Amino acid sequence: GHLGWAALAVRWIGCEVEREGESAYIRQSVFEQVREVRKGDLYDLYAFILARVVPGDAPEKEKVRCERVLGTLAVLEAPQTIATITTLLPIGDTYNVLHFFRRISSIIISGLEAIEVQTVPRPHKSFFDWICSNHLESRFSIATKTQHERLSVRCLEILKTSLHFNMVDLVTSDPLVLFETSGIDIDSRID
Secondary structure (H helix, E strand, O other): OHHHHHHHHHHHHHHHHHHHOOOHHHHHHHHHHHHOOOOOOHHHHHHHHHHHHOOOOOOHHHHHHHHHHHHHHHHOOOOOOHHHHHHHOOOOOOOOHHHHHHHOHHHHOOOOOOOOOOOOOOOOHHHHHHHOOOOOOHHHOOOHHHHHHHHHHHHHHHHHHHOOOOOOOOOOOOHHHHHHHHOOOHHHHHO
């Protein structure tokens, strides 16, 4: 566990130094902050990183947005791009999801690749175990049942606004004509 902790800490230090500006003072400051985190405990490091992104005194709206983004990420059946995750968030939310993922990039990717809308976040399983656990500090805790409900409703909203009559430009509803234009040999289908 110590190697994983160290790798995550180094990635976070690198991202923070890049974000705040490369200087000896910034490097030392960021390094000192990480030194205060209990060594070897990934959960403490996750809490430390998220607390830097969404501090305890952040407005409630920011905490809710963080919870929704992390919740969507946690309950997806298969990994999706940041663009897709953004689409799955509630309508009308102008939260900069890409910026949020850039701030937690050390958690969601294993290398130092750039975080773009086509990036597929792939946090370690331990991150999902942590944010979905019952003993976690409430502002980072994800209620998976609630998140599944929100995601289901959002998917239905997307379907409702996206589906329309004649989406595939059919010119007839006659099954024989449809089979003929599809290239299917109707005689072999009847046997």
